[in-house]
Amino acid sequence: xxxxxxxxxxxxxxxxxxxxxxxxxxxxxxxxxxxxxxxxxxxxxxxxxxxxxxxxxxxxxxxxxxxxxxxxxxxxxxxxxxxxxxxxxxxxxxxxxxxxxxxxxxxxxxxxxxxxxxxxxxxxxxxxxxxxxxxxxxxxxxxxxxxxxxxxxxxxxxxxxxxxxxxxxxxxxxxxxxxxxxxxxxxxxxxxxxxxxxxxxxxxxxxxxxxxxxxxxxxxxxxxxxxxxxxxxxxxxxxxxxxxxxxxxxxxxxxxxxxxxxxxxxxxxxxxxxxxxxxxxxxxxxxxxxxxxxxxxxxxxxxxxxxxxxxxxxxxxxxxxxxxxxxxxxx
Amino acid sequence: xxxxxxxxxxxxxxxxxxxxxxxxxxxxxxxxxxxxxxxxxxxxxxxxxxxxxxxxxxxxxxxxxxxxxxxxxxxxxxxxxxxxxxxxxxxxxxxxxxxxxxxxxxxxxxxxxxxxxxxxxxxxxxxxxxxxxxxxxxxxxxxxxxxxxxxxxxxxxxxxxxxxxxxxxxxxxxxxxxxxxxxxxxxxxxxxxxxxxxxxxxxxxxxxxxxxxxxxxxxxxxxxxxxxxxxxxxxxxxxxxxxxxxxx
Amino acid sequence: xxxxxxxxxxxxxxxxxxxxxxxxxxxxxxxxxxxxxxxxxxxxxxxxxxxxxxxxxxxxxxxxxxxxxxxxxxxxxxxxxxxxxxxxxxxxxxxxxxxxxxxxxxxxxxxxxxxxxxxxxxxxxxxxxxxxxxxxxxxxxxxxxxxxxxxxxxxxxxxxxxxxxxxxxxxxxxxxxxxxxxxxxxxxxxxxxxxxxxxxxxxxxxxxxxxxxxxxxxxxxxxxxxxxxxxxxxxxxxxxxxxxxxxxxxxxxxxxxxxxxxxxxxxxxxxxxxxxxxxxxxxxxxxxxxxxxxxxxxxxxxxxxxxx
Numbered sequence: 001x002x003x004x005x006x007x008x009x010x011x012x013x014x015x016x017x018x019x020x021x022x023x024x025x026x027x028x029x030x031x032x033x034x035x036x037x038x039x040x041x042x043x044x045x046x047x048x049x050x051x052x053x054x055x056x057x058x059x060x061x062x063x064x065x066x067x068x069x070x071x072x073x074x075x076x077x078x079x080x081x082x083x084x085x086x087x088x089x090x091x092x093x094x095x096x097x098x099x100x101x102x103x104x105x106x107x108x109x110x111x112x113x114x115x116x117x118x119x120x121x122x123x124x125x126x127x128x129x130x131x132x133x134x135x136x137x138x139x140x141x142x143x144x145x146x147x148x149x150x151x152x153x154x155x156x157x158x159x160x161x162x163x164x165x166x167x168x169x170x171x172x173x174x175x176x177x178x179x180x181x182x183x184x185x186x187x188x189x190x191x192x193x194x195x196x197x198x199x200x201x202x203x204x205x206x207x208x209x210x211x212x213x214x215x216x217x218x219x220x221x222x223x224x225x226x227x228x229x230x231x232x233x234x235x236x237x238x239x240x241x242x243x244x245x246x247x248x249x250x251x252x253x254x255x256x257x258x259x260x261x262x263x264x265x266x267x268x269x270x271x272x273x274x275x276x277x278x279x280x281x282x283x284x285x286x287x288x289x290x291x292x293x294x295x296x297x298x299x300x301x302x303x304x305x306x307x308x309x310x311x312x313x314x315x316x317x318x319x320x321x322x323x324x325x326x327x328x329x330x331x
Numbered sequence: 332x333x334x335x336x337x338x339x340x341x342x343x344x345x346x347x348x349x350x351x352x353x354x355x356x357x358x359x360x361x362x363x364x365x366x367x368x369x370x371x372x373x374x375x376x377x378x379x380x381x382x383x384x385x386x387x388x389x390x391x392x393x394x395x396x397x398x399x400x401x402x403x404x405x406x407x408x409x410x411x412x413x414x415x416x417x418x419x420x421x422x423x424x425x426x427x428x429x430x431x432x433x434x435x436x437x438x439x440x441x442x443x444x445x446x447x448x449x450x451x452x453x454x455x456x457x458x459x460x461x462x463x464x465x466x467x468x469x470x471x472x473x474x475x476x477x478x479x480x481x482x483x484x485x486x487x488x489x490x491x492x493x494x495x496x497x498x499x500x501x502x503x504x505x506x507x508x509x510x511x512x513x514x515x516x517x518x519x520x521x522x523x524x525x526x527x528x529x530x531x532x533x534x535x536x537x538x539x540x541x542x543x544x545x546x547x548x549x550x551x552x553x554x555x556x557x558x559x560x561x562x563x564x565x566x567x568x569x570x571x572x573x574x575x576x577x578x579x
Numbered sequence: 580x581x582x583x584x585x586x587x588x589x590x591x592x593x594x595x596x597x598x599x600x601x602x603x604x605x606x607x608x609x610x611x612x613x614x615x616x617x618x619x620x621x622x623x624x625x626x627x628x629x630x631x632x633x634x635x636x637x638x639x640x641x642x643x644x645x646x647x648x649x650x651x652x653x654x655x656x657x658x659x660x661x662x663x664x665x666x667x668x669x670x671x672x673x674x675x676x677x678x679x680x681x682x683x684x685x686x687x688x689x690x691x692x693x694x695x696x697x698x699x700x701x702x703x704x705x706x707x708x709x710x711x712x713x714x715x716x717x718x719x720x721x722x723x724x725x726x727x728x729x730x731x732x733x734x735x736x737x738x739x740x741x742x743x744x745x746x747x748x749x750x751x752x753x754x755x756x757x758x759x760x761x762x763x764x765x766x767x768x769x770x771x772x773x774x775x776x777x778x779x780x781x782x783x784x785x786x787x788x789x790x791x792x793x794x795x796x797x798x799x800x801x802x803x804x805x806x807x808x809x810x811x812x813x814x815x816x817x818x819x820x821x822x823x824x825x826x827x828x829x830x831x832x833x834x835x836x837x838x839x840x841x842x843x844x845x846x847x848x849x850x851x852x853x854x855x856x857x858x859x860x861x862x863x864x865x866x867x868x869x870x871x872x873x874x875x876x877x878x879x880x881x882x883x884x885x886x887x
Contacts, residue, residue: 135866189447192449194447203425204422209409212439298682298683
């Protein structure tokens with residue numbers, strides 16, 4: 001138990017230590033991967049938020065990118081009006097407003113769609129979460145004011161005190177700090193009373209109801225927290241890229257987030273971060289060798305599933321046992 | 332408070348043309364162990380599902396502690412103090428024994444929308460859970476993951492979890508099912524230690540266990556109660572011998 | 580309101596509806612019987628379109644192209660099932676999602692490698708390329724009419740297959756009780772392979788039929804497959820009848836919504852507001868429909884009978 005615990009914790013610190021320093025060192029030594037690293041960190045936050053409901057809660061949301069997109073547009077739209085006028089109510093470049101707006105909108109969308117989606121189970125839940133994200137995707141496509149399918153360029157990044165998001169080091173550090181906070185929050189949540197109920201309901205919902213828990217309410221709460229966290233990721237991403245576009249919500253993006261969580265190790269704190277790093281590095285490295293990089297990538301994905309080798313974070317557990325995702329309690 | 336903790340009044344449930352529960356009237360006294368026996372297909376599990384809230388009766392009522400609970404959902408009944416053990420073991424398999432029991436304690440300790448404090452270090456959850464395990468002589472297994480336990484041990488944890496919800500009445504659905512003789516014996520020991528302090532409605536096939544544990548026994552045949560009485564009465568009841576034991 | 584235009588839009592809706600049915604039928608079979616979530620079903624639709632395109636150019640005839648492409652797509656489906664899908668049946672839905680997501684990447688890139696990144700327009704033979712006059716003033720492209728008729732014919736054939744043949748009996752039995760069918764000595768693995776190949780053919784035919792209208796292109800299956808998922812969820816997973824009704828319904832709602840929603844909105848809001856909001860709402864219409872259906876009937880409109 002203890003060795004396993006330490007190994008996993010050591011792994012967490014090593015991964016985060018490298019993620020926080022390597023991009024900066026590379027930046028100062030002349031090769032600029034900083035914006036790629038910032039994008040990676042934002043994706044890690046999104047994957048971490050998905051991990052809360054997927055890895056710990058067992059909810060296979062196939063529309064998680066929608067919260068990312070909402071967060072991104074919650075920065076893009078006020079920034080647009082701040083520059084070009086109109087919509088006085090939200091027209092501002094105040095970064096606190098942007099981030100707060102992103103979190104609140106994403107949480108609200110999660111509350112409404114979650115209340116409907118969580119009434120369903122299994123395949124229906126996968127499909128309905130997918131449908132809600134597609135709905136938002138087509139909605140954004142039809143918004144000509146904000147660029148429609150061309151997307152919306154952010155001419156003025158969020159304004160925050162003491163730091164400037166135009167500075168790529170500041171941008172990276174802000175995102176990385178947000179990732180650390182989110183990871184710590186998830187760590188606290190999953191070990192709290194709430195977290196144990198959530199994990200119990202993943203494993204055996206009937207039992208949790210029989211000892212007196214309203215599992216729906218706990219799941220919905222987790223869903224809202226997760227959505228809000230992913231909204232934050234989107235807001236940071238929008239600032240980093242200074243560009244938002246509907247494809248952020250494309251269902252393949254949601255698929256990629258699931259991929260990061262499961263490949264890295266759902267239900268572990270550091271898993272989604274490892275998954276995110278592997279994903280971005282693979283994308284970057286493979287796409288250097290061949291424009292057909294999706295081919296080896298897809299084959300790897302299929303093999304990882306067929307061989308039960310998902311969950312990189314679990315490889316480092318002391319007993320070496322790799323838990324296949326297919327296992328678990330099917331009552 | 333009255334001495335009757337559970338009263339079942341003219342309960343009826345049918346599936347298609349089959350009367351699974353046919354006008355059942357039954358009561359459980361406080362701190363009594365009341366066993367229901369009957370041949371396979373007599374409708375025992377259908378009856379207990381209606382009591383725990385998994386199935387809705389067609390008519391009739393269930394009065395628990397003077398309150399009509401006929402239409403309450405599962406988790407509300409549980410909060411009122413009605414605990415159920417499942418015929419098929421149903422535990423959180425990926426968690427430890429102590430986690431399972433502590434979750435049941437936690438369910439009784441207000442809401443669980445508490446997001447920050449590590450639940451595994453809260454002594455008012457872990458303490459009572461550990462006590463229950465100690466009473467059942469299971470404390471050595473506290474840190475074992477449930478999926479690694481034997482069948483008999485899981486059945487015992489099942490009872491421990493039901494106990495941890497601090498129930499006023501326990502519905503035990505075939506706690507001895509699938510157990511070997513020695514496992515059954517330790518289960519009987521565990522249940523015997525509750526005699527006189529807990530109200531229990533016991534459904535069980537193992538006749539030795541039933542006649543050892545029960546204060547009163549009701550016999551269910553084809554969804555109908557044909558006799559209720561002390562173990563002695565039931566042994567001597569001609570109707571029971573005829574209908575259930577197959578004697579003429 | 581212009582009734583001629585309405586009728587034409589109705590036919591367009593029917594055309595989308597039957598294409599959706601062809602896709603949804605295979606999905607619903609694999610869902611209902613193998614409990615398999617196959618995101619890559621859209622890739623078979625794409626494969627059908629590309630194979631048909633190549634064969635059309637090779638034989639010089641669209642008809643030959645389609646006839647030869649059908650067994651080719653069946654083979655693609657069978658190989659996919661053999662290599663990947665059959666190892667997934669005992670796995671969780673999450674594994675299905677991940678592995679078939681990987682399959683999409685493999686299919687998309689393979690098509691890119693074989694046919695290049697450009698879309699391919701498929702030429703129609705002259706007798707299909709014109710227009711027909713249905714009533715005095717209703718003129719409709721011949722080929723679109725052919726799509727509708729072909730789709731309805733296939734639907735009728737499937738209905739016959741499922742309800743009146745031995746294979747269909749096994750399919751229905753497999754959907755309700757898998758272990759029973761294997762206990763009766765039926766080679767369930769072979770049955771699954773055949774069903775998957777059948778689903779692949781149906782999806783492939785949809786791709787072949789659409790290729791002369793909107794050309795064969797990479798990723799063409801990745802959007803319509805989501806709509807097909809909406810269809811089977813609305814219709815009730817595993818139900819053929821539900822898939823058919825929901826496909827037609829969604830085809831019509833989507834098409835008519837895009838053309839007439841602004842007119843309807845103008846009835847109760849300013850024309851300016853109607854013109855801005857109608858496109859957004861019509862794009863979301865089928866998803867709103869799905870959310871409403873699932874909120875009211877989580878099992879869909881026509882759930883199949885309880886499974887053993």
